[in-house]
Amino acid sequence: MIAITSHNTTDERIQEIVQFIEKQGVTAHVSKGEDRTVIGIIGQADPKLAEQLRQLSGVEQVVKISKSYKLASRDFHPADTVIKIKGVEIGGEQLVVMGGPCAVETPEQIDEIARLVKAAGGQVLRGGAFKPRTGPYSFQGVGVEGLIMMAEAGKKHGLLTITEVMTPEYVDVCAEYADILQVGTRNMQNFDLLRKLGTIQTPVLLKRGFSSTYDEFLNAAEYILAGGNPNVMLCERGIRTFETYTRNTLDLSAIPVLKQLSHLPVISDPSHGTGRRELVVPMTKASVAAGADGLIIEMHTDPDNSMTGDGVQSLFPDQFAKLLVDLEKLAPLLGKKFDTQKETILV
Amino acid sequence: MIAITSHNTTDERIQEIVQFIEKQGVTAHVSKGEDRTVIGIIGQADPKLAEQLRQLSGVEQVVKISKSYKLASRDFHPADTVIKIKGVEIGGEQLVVMGGPCAVETPEQIDEIARLVKAAGGQVLRGGAFKPRTGPYSFQGVGVEGLIMMAEAGKKHGLLTITEVMTPEYVDVCAEYADILQVGTRNMQNFDLLRKLGTIQTPVLLKRGFSSTYDEFLNAAEYILAGGNPNVMLCERGIRTFETYTRNTLDLSAIPVLKQLSHLPVISDPSHGTGRRELVVPMTKASVAAGADGLIIEMHTDPDNSMTGDGVQSLFPDQFAKLLVDLEKLAPLLGKKFDTQKETILV
Amino acid sequence: MIAITSHNTTDERIQEIVQFIEKQGVTAHVSKGEDRTVIGIIGQADPKLAEQLRQLSGVEQVVKISKSYKLASRDFHPADTVIKIKGVEIGGEQLVVMGGPCAVETPEQIDEIARLVKAAGGQVLRGGAFKPRTGPYSFQGVGVEGLIMMAEAGKKHGLLTITEVMTPEYVDVCAEYADILQVGTRNMQNFDLLRKLGTIQTPVLLKRGFSSTYDEFLNAAEYILAGGNPNVMLCERGIRTFETYTRNTLDLSAIPVLKQLSHLPVISDPSHGTGRRELVVPMTKASVAAGADGLIIEMHTDPDNSMTGDGVQSLFPDQFAKLLVDLEKLAPLLGKKFDTQKETILV
Amino acid sequence: MIAITSHNTTDERIQEIVQFIEKQGVTAHVSKGEDRTVIGIIGQADPKLAEQLRQLSGVEQVVKISKSYKLASRDFHPADTVIKIKGVEIGGEQLVVMGGPCAVETPEQIDEIARLVKAAGGQVLRGGAFKPRTGPYSFQGVGVEGLIMMAEAGKKHGLLTITEVMTPEYVDVCAEYADILQVGTRNMQNFDLLRKLGTIQTPVLLKRGFSSTYDEFLNAAEYILAGGNPNVMLCERGIRTFETYTRNTLDLSAIPVLKQLSHLPVISDPSHGTGRRELVVPMTKASVAAGADGLIIEMHTDPDNSMTGDGVQSLFPDQFAKLLVDLEKLAPLLGKKFDTQKETILV
Structure with a gap:
């Protein structure tokens, strides 16, 4: 899963988002771009995490990389x-x-x-x-x-x-x-x-x-x-x-x-x-x-x-x-x- | 309700459609156009009639004029x-x-x-x-x-x-x-x-x-x-x-x-x-x-x-x-x- | 083409609609239903007539019966x-x-x-x-x-x-x-x-x-x-x-x-x-x-x-x-x- | 911009994708997930790069982070x-x-x-x-x-x-x-x-x-x-x-x-x-x-x-x-x- 920050998100807010993620027992991997920052989430995340991230202020977009269904996949x-x-x-x-x-x-x-x-x-x-x-x-x-x-x-x-x-x-x-x-x-x-x-x-x-x-x-x-x-x-x-x-x-x-x-x-x-x-x-x-x-x-x-x-x-x-x-x-x-x-x- | 026939429907088939309609206890009212024929259905029709008409061969289109809901209308x-x-x-x-x-x-x-x-x-x-x-x-x-x-x-x-x-x-x-x-x-x-x-x-x-x-x-x-x-x-x-x-x-x-x-x-x-x-x-x-x-x-x-x-x-x-x-x-x-x-x- | 009147259209308005139609050189064919009235238009209508009818007050719906394209049909x-x-x-x-x-x-x-x-x-x-x-x-x-x-x-x-x-x-x-x-x-x-x-x-x-x-x-x-x-x-x-x-x-x-x-x-x-x-x-x-x-x-x-x-x-x-x-x-x-x-x- | 690999993409293929990206004069930043790998592209990429990446085998999804319009933004x-x-x-x-x-x-x-x-x-x-x-x-x-x-x-x-x-x-x-x-x-x-x-x-x-x-x-x-x-x-x-x-x-x-x-x-x-x-x-x-x-x-x-x-x-x-x-x-x-x-x- 990846979280993409919005245009003007401060470094401080990015740190808070990272802390939020790591509290869930997974690892956050930050890539600073010219315009926005991308935070990769690595590890077995709770299915709810994508939804929670999407609602954090400073997060513009969340992209799921793994599919939400497993048995059907x-x-x-x-x-x-x-x-x-x-x-x-x-x-x-x-x-x-x-x-x-x-x-x-x-x-x-x-x-x-x-x-x-x-x-x-x-x-x-x-x-x-x-x-x-x-x-x-x-x-x-x-x-x-x-x-x-x-x-x-x-x-x-x-x-x-x-x-x-x-x-x-x-x-x-x-x-x-x-x-x-x-x-x-x-x-x-x-x-x-x-x-x-x-x-x-x-x-x-x-x-x-x-x-x-x-x-x-x-x-x-x-x-x-x-x-x-x-x-x-x-x-x-x-x-x-x-x-x-x-x-x-x-x-x-x-x-x-x-x-x-x-x-x-x-x-x-x-x-x-x-x-x-x-x-x-x-x-x-x-x-x-x-x-x-x-x-x-x-x-x-x-x-x-x-x-x-x-x-x-x-x-x-x-x-x-x-x-x-x-x-x-x-x-x-x-x-x-x-x-x-x-x-x-x-x- | 109106039934519209397809382009080449014969007079004979139109008669059969009319008979089908009148068997349901309502009146059929035929208007011959240059290209297609329109059959108006007058009276209190069973709600199923529209569906039945639509499936008759020779009928191209059925237009409901009254609404199918009454109490909500x-x-x-x-x-x-x-x-x-x-x-x-x-x-x-x-x-x-x-x-x-x-x-x-x-x-x-x-x-x-x-x-x-x-x-x-x-x-x-x-x-x-x-x-x-x-x-x-x-x-x-x-x-x-x-x-x-x-x-x-x-x-x-x-x-x-x-x-x-x-x-x-x-x-x-x-x-x-x-x-x-x-x-x-x-x-x-x-x-x-x-x-x-x-x-x-x-x-x-x-x-x-x-x-x-x-x-x-x-x-x-x-x-x-x-x-x-x-x-x-x-x-x-x-x-x-x-x-x-x-x-x-x-x-x-x-x-x-x-x-x-x-x-x-x-x-x-x-x-x-x-x-x-x-x-x-x-x-x-x-x-x-x-x-x-x-x-x-x-x-x-x-x-x-x-x-x-x-x-x-x-x-x-x-x-x-x-x-x-x-x-x-x-x-x-x-x-x-x-x-x-x-x-x-x-x- | 068919024009369908709205629920409470008066007989007088219907007459006006009929006159409007007949002024265009085609024939209007009126079928009174229990709830609404259907007016069939018979003859070679100008392509604009459907659009004109649709905008008349008292007309709820216009259904084209002939197709608007000819050479492609x-x-x-x-x-x-x-x-x-x-x-x-x-x-x-x-x-x-x-x-x-x-x-x-x-x-x-x-x-x-x-x-x-x-x-x-x-x-x-x-x-x-x-x-x-x-x-x-x-x-x-x-x-x-x-x-x-x-x-x-x-x-x-x-x-x-x-x-x-x-x-x-x-x-x-x-x-x-x-x-x-x-x-x-x-x-x-x-x-x-x-x-x-x-x-x-x-x-x-x-x-x-x-x-x-x-x-x-x-x-x-x-x-x-x-x-x-x-x-x-x-x-x-x-x-x-x-x-x-x-x-x-x-x-x-x-x-x-x-x-x-x-x-x-x-x-x-x-x-x-x-x-x-x-x-x-x-x-x-x-x-x-x-x-x-x-x-x-x-x-x-x-x-x-x-x-x-x-x-x-x-x-x-x-x-x-x-x-x-x-x-x-x-x-x-x-x-x-x-x-x-x-x-x-x-x- | 981010490229996400498909489920079974080999390390070798990931290396090739990275080389492809870096040939365009931008930096690739690889994050290995449990299931898929995410490659961040950092720098001023040519607008065509997203399209080119999408067509590489081994790439399942490309997510644009910056918008493709600038003057309107x-x-x-x-x-x-x-x-x-x-x-x-x-x-x-x-x-x-x-x-x-x-x-x-x-x-x-x-x-x-x-x-x-x-x-x-x-x-x-x-x-x-x-x-x-x-x-x-x-x-x-x-x-x-x-x-x-x-x-x-x-x-x-x-x-x-x-x-x-x-x-x-x-x-x-x-x-x-x-x-x-x-x-x-x-x-x-x-x-x-x-x-x-x-x-x-x-x-x-x-x-x-x-x-x-x-x-x-x-x-x-x-x-x-x-x-x-x-x-x-x-x-x-x-x-x-x-x-x-x-x-x-x-x-x-x-x-x-x-x-x-x-x-x-x-x-x-x-x-x-x-x-x-x-x-x-x-x-x-x-x-x-x-x-x-x-x-x-x-x-x-x-x-x-x-x-x-x-x-x-x-x-x-x-x-x-x-x-x-x-x-x-x-x-x-x-x-x-x-x-x-x-x-x-x-x-």
């Missing part, structure tokens, strides 16, 4: 994390495709979609039972019943299941029914939820907050890892920008950046990332080309009548199946494997 | 909401100043700061017992003990108290000790928390999400109002932009906009909105000039040693007191009253 | 535009690779880089003679001498050349030496420059402004097209967002969006789009997967010593060559052709 | 710059109000508006003769004729005049007719234009680019200052954010920040900053409260029929006059003087 865990769930590996050679509706609606709906996801070569069934909605009068999901419907559909068709959990109170029941728990973009910094997810071992797909930096994203993952759950995958799902034509701006650079900064698997969500069906196909392929370990894609048998209104970003089943055939060809050129014919048997 | 509640708490009125003529540290640290700290807030003319004591922190290794607040310390300090010095609640589970205990509950920026769309706050009557200060639009903000307020709690105040606290010199970009236009769209009181937070002590004074004055009903300002007796590192944005007690004297002069020119000498007696 | 020009330059086709089946240094430095530098671009299979040599720099004390380019050096290198090695032009005054000299003129991101709305470029026939690569919407981008292209120059290609080069780890956020969704809204070729610039060498390779592949017609990539023989400091985003020659071999394999899976062995002979 | 010019034009002082005690239409339309229009600006107490007449418009089919201004009309109106009513110049070619003619030249937001980084403005002495109002950081803004000012023209004022006019309800987000924190970083006068433009007439009044007052030296406000006698469509953000003359009366009361509380009755006589 590739610096301290060079090998890729591969999460194994009932024989499916996420983060390894295999490309993983999660498909399904925005929301679970009826047993028939989720069963039929599960059948189509499996037939197309997908490994995971997605579907929301609890839906975070901007306004209170919109459809809020079918709740626990939806968890049960999805678990049954997944079991019948040999698919893992993933569903969103919105509040600590529901973590246990969601973990009872689903193989992977999703933290939605609005909850990326719901720290009580993250802490609760750190206490279990169920894999978590953590979506990037729609205005969160990579650093904040990895710190959110750190909450879960630090709690004791090592099974975290990161999901880029689009960020908020000035452009309104697309629902979000899918930040595909996040994929190689996160793979470089962290060892955790990275999944892309081109459905929420674009909000437009016609963009899902090219952006899925682009995600794989950028190095994604997996995709989470909305697909619906009757998107015109989806209950959340997210049908506009859902693929039709035939588009979904054709896309997976294309991925099968692309994957080997990008260091991944994907086989639409091979049946994944859950163990 | 000034259209349906023209008079200003004034929230009365133990004799203090928020949203009326009186300018309300909430002051205090980022975090409650010790009984002595909060007692001394409460004394200074009161002496300067403030009416509300702020302080966090539960702190939302980007990383898991930072100071997370002192918890329930902090609630008790703050309640005692408030009582002793005749100040209302406000504190942040982060999860539904803690709403009841926070409401037991504090007069106003704050929803932080990261939780603006923590819908389970909002729903829980709708079930009580304790006033809520809802902070704008750092990347939330006015529409999303008012929809979040609507969750609380729709649950049955009418005592909601809105707080602008800075949004995330490309500029990194300030911690956030304080969007002061939000103040007159929210006052126009809604009848709820609007509070400004220049401390988090700027993240720099030297900007708090001018931005407080600017907030009042823009029409704020109140301010929430960080003040600390020893900002160099604050436990959260937010000292960098905390005023020193003498700056705080001087600022309130300045507000006393400014307020009457801006349609507000503020009197640093008059002692507010809580009832 | 696919609605009115369904077939892809293919720009042919000395036998190279941009916007057709062929994937086009433009490579070279950020800035032309010396005759030896640009000659050697040209040789490497050609050897790797690229078709166009990029290089800046005039450089737009944030501060006045940075290297500003070698000027007209650079144009000459680059023209010679291009001719010798059989490559087209592209260079940036910053001001109308230099359009003619740049067009004399280069095959393609580039408008940089900071000049996307330098309307005098765009107008000047509309008066010549030299192909123009128009970079998206770093905070410009798709609509503004296509309107900027419209300036050139409306002036009489049909040879415009669009270039996504990253937008400004809150994320600072990357220099910009490369918005790859722009590629399929622009291909859908417009018939013009779309080029991707992963070098400026990311600002980091290690991201250029994955983002180049992702650009092709998203449907780009071409790439513009920085490559330098000695990036540690590049004069603009953009070496940090320049590939080394061997990385560039290997990337083009990879593109050769990827392209056919994405509807494009690219052959690193086939020598393009300029005609 | 308060560090090197502690006293406020006061620009004196025909007896009007900008940047001193006097609050300066510039008012007028978006565009000059006819001699009668500009004459009548000038009369009203003067009567209300304004000192400067604004009006565009050359208009930067998003699309080529919108009204582009009346050109040189407009300059003449405005100069006459200014002279007749005793007002300074300000008008926008869009391209270097027109600088001389604009400077012939107007007292202050405005650089619009889209041209803040039109470096050829800035360089040309550096060669004259006419005062320049430089608008912040709608996505430009403070640092980029001050570097743009530096171009003009470095060219030899010391008469630059900075204008905050709103930045682009995700919020679309307002045309831009007026960043009032920019005012105290720019006053702190620089000695140049700071003007606020609440008209473009909000894009909505009803927000101009509160945001003008807030601008003054934040410390602005002046305001530039759109006012029109017939905003419903303004030719640019910017009438929606133009005040009516009576609103403008009332606002200036309010500013007269506010100014003294904020360290400024403004007198609506005192007639400013141009000298």
